[in-house]
Amino acid sequence: EYDYTIAQESLYKAAEQGDEIAVAFINQEEKFDIASSMQKAKKLVNWAHDSDKNLVIFNIKKESAAAYLGMIAYLIQLQEEGFPKAYSIVFNSKVENYLPVDLGETDTHKFFANAAQYSKTHTALKKYAQGAFDTYEYYSDGDAEWAVPAGGYAAMALAFADPEEYYKLALQYVEGVDFDHAISPFVFAEAFAKVCKGTQRERMQAISSYPDML
Numbered sequence: 001e002y003d004y005t006i007a008q009e010s011l012y013k014a015a016e017q018g019d020e021i022a023v024a025f026i027n028q029e030e031k032f033d034i035a036s037s038m039q040k041a042k043k044l045v046n047w048a049h050d051s052d053k054n055l056v057i058f059n060i061k062k063e064s065a066a067a068y069l070g071m072i073a074y075l076i077q078l079q080e081e082g083f084p085k086a087y088s089i090v091f092n093s094k095v096e097n098y099l100p101v102d103l104g105e106t107d108t109h110k111f112f113a114n115a116a117q118y119s120k121t122h123t124a125l126k127k128y129a130q131g132a133f134d135t136y137e138y139y140s141d142g143d144a145e146w147a148v149p150a151g152g153y154a155a156m157a158l159a160f161a162d163p164e165e166y167y168k169l170a171l172q173y174v175e176g177v178d179f180d181h182a183i184s185p186f187v188f189a190e191a192f193a194k195v196c197k198g199t200q201r202e203r204m205q206a207i208s209s210y211p212d213m214l
Contacts, residue, residue, distance in 0.1 A: 032124045034073040041070020049078060054087040054140060058111065063095055065118035072115060072124040076131060085137035085150035099156050101191045103184055108141040109153060116157035126169060129154035135178050148184045149177045156188050163195050174207050 014021075044067035046059040056078065058071050079085070091107035097114045098105050115121045132151030139148050148156075152173055159170035170192060174185040186208050193204035 032127060034077055037069040037073035040066050045070055047071060047074045049083065054084050055090055056087055057090045059092045065120040068115040068118055068121045069124055072121060072128050076128050079131050085132055085134050086140050088139060088141040099160055101188050103146060103148060103187060104142045106141040108139050112153035112157045116161045122158055125154045125158055129169065133176055135176060146183055149182055152184065159192055167200050
């Protein structure tokens with residue numbers, strides 16, 4: 001299981017020792033501010049959540065990077081407040097993007113696919129995904145057998161948007177799930193292998209074939 005806290009500590013330790021890549025990464029991560037992102041999106045989108053039904057509701061008024069940054073910030077805020085990771089998104093948007101994976105066209109799927117269309121959202125999506133990753137928690141937007149683990153949609157969306165930049169994030173996602181109870185990571189690995197190169201492609205192909213060995 002991926003431990004974001006340990007990874008973050010290692011990153012900051014590397015930065016303290018003068019690792020330029022680690023320093024640049026931290027500076028990029030810290031550019032995303034939850035409060036200001038939500039404030040800038042107030043006139044662009046309405047949001048709410050239902051704790052009893054584990055729903056997050058987004059009604060977007062104007063499609064823009066700022067609107068999606070605000071919604072992602074809202075998800076991170078809920079996450080930090082302890083809102084269940086096993087939720088669904090009710091998403092009112094006329095724009096319909098879906099990832100090239102056969103996982104159903106749900107509102108939750110559409111939200112993350114739409115958000116990743118804006119490069120400005122990628123840092124925020126990564127922050128959300130790493131905080132959401134959980135071996136045993138799944139979004140409740142589809143059939144249990146095909147459910148996507150928490151953080152999975154964001155990781156997949158980023159991986160398809162920029163395979164080289166987010167390959168490691170995709171790997172953290174597929175290797176951090178309960179392989180015996182989740183089909184969606186294998187479906188993703190098979191599709192993602194088609195846009196990877198070299199050893200990365202081989203790794204994804206090996207992961208996608210795992211169910212055949214069970």
